[in-house]
Amino acid sequence: DIVMTQTPLSSPVTLGQPASISCRSSQSLVHSDGNTYLSWLQQRPGLPPRLLIYKISNRFSGVPDRFSGSGAGTDFTLKISRVEAEDVGVYYCMQATQFPYTFGQGTKLEIK
Amino acid sequence: EVQLVESGGGLVQPGQSLRLSCTASGFTFGEYTMSWFRQAPGKGLEWVGLIRSKAYGMTTEYAASVEGRFTISRDDSRNMAYLQMNSLKIEDTAVYYCIRLYDYWGQGILVTVSS
Numbered sequence: 001d002i003v004m005t006q007t008p009l010s011s012p013v014t015l016g017q018p019a020s021i022s023c024r025s026s027q028s029l030v031h032s033d034g035n036t037y038l039s040w041l042q043q044r045p046g047l048p049p050r051l052l053i054y055k056i057s058n059r060f061s062g063v064p065d066r067f068s069g070s071g072a073g074t075d076f077t078l079k080i081s082r083v084e085a086e087d088v089g090v091y092y093c094m095q096a097t098q099f100p101y102t103f104g105q106g107t108k109l110e111i112k
Numbered sequence: 113e114v115q116l117v118e119s120g121g122g123l124v125q126p127g128q129s130l131r132l133s134c135t136a137s138g139f140t141f142g143e144y145t146m147s148w149f150r151q152a153p154g155k156g157l158e159w160v161g162l163i164r165s166k167a168y169g170m171t172t173e174y175a176a177s178v179e180g181r182f183t184i185s186r187d188d189s190r191n192m193a194y195l196q197m198n199s200l201k202i203e204d205t206a207v208y209y210c211i212r213l214y215d216y217w218g219q220g221i222l223v224t225v226s227s
Contacts, residue, residue: 048220100176103159
């Protein structure tokens with residue numbers, strides 16, 4: 001199975017400041033079709049997860065442009081340019097390149 | 113608007129069975145792969161399995177932890193996906209989510225396996 005490792009696991013951030021979460025996979029996430037199926041999900045307290053970013057850097061419908069994704073191969077990053085109060089929650093990276101699909105442990109974003 | 117609504121959860125004893133349903137609306141259901149994920153209380157996310165669309169043979173894939181016990185099916189005429197869970201174990205206790213791969217998530221339904 002592909003192991004997804006997120007850092008940090010907890011991220012206290014000041015409102016209006018940037019935040020960054022790293023995700024590393026144990027093997028390349030480049031699929032045989034040429035795509036890299038690395039997604040980022042946000043789970044606000046008490047709510048289901050929702051998709052933020054798919055295929056490394058594509059923002060999903062309705063996601064604010066302060067969220068951006070980057071990376072390639074085995075190293076990926078989610079950045080929030082200016083953290084807002086509504087961004088509090090747990091962020092997960094997920095790979096869907098190879099079965100079984102696997103997730104990072106989650107990074108808890110909280111406001112200082 | 114895409115909507116996914118899970119139903120059928122509840123409390124069951126170890127070894128028993130349960131079937132979850134996912135009612136979809138707002139999109140052409142038959143064109144999409146549907147998947148189930150779960151989240152144990154206070155834990156992270158786990159992929160359970162998926163069923164491809166008819167165009168891809170309605171084939172299925174499962175996580176090793178549920179292979180042979182869980183079965184995913186779909187009824188495109190009713191815009192529904194199902195998760196049949198047999199031989200349930202205590203460690204299957206979780207909120208189960210129905211997902212239109214890879215974007216929309218349902219609200220989730222709690223399954224508790226306890227004696």
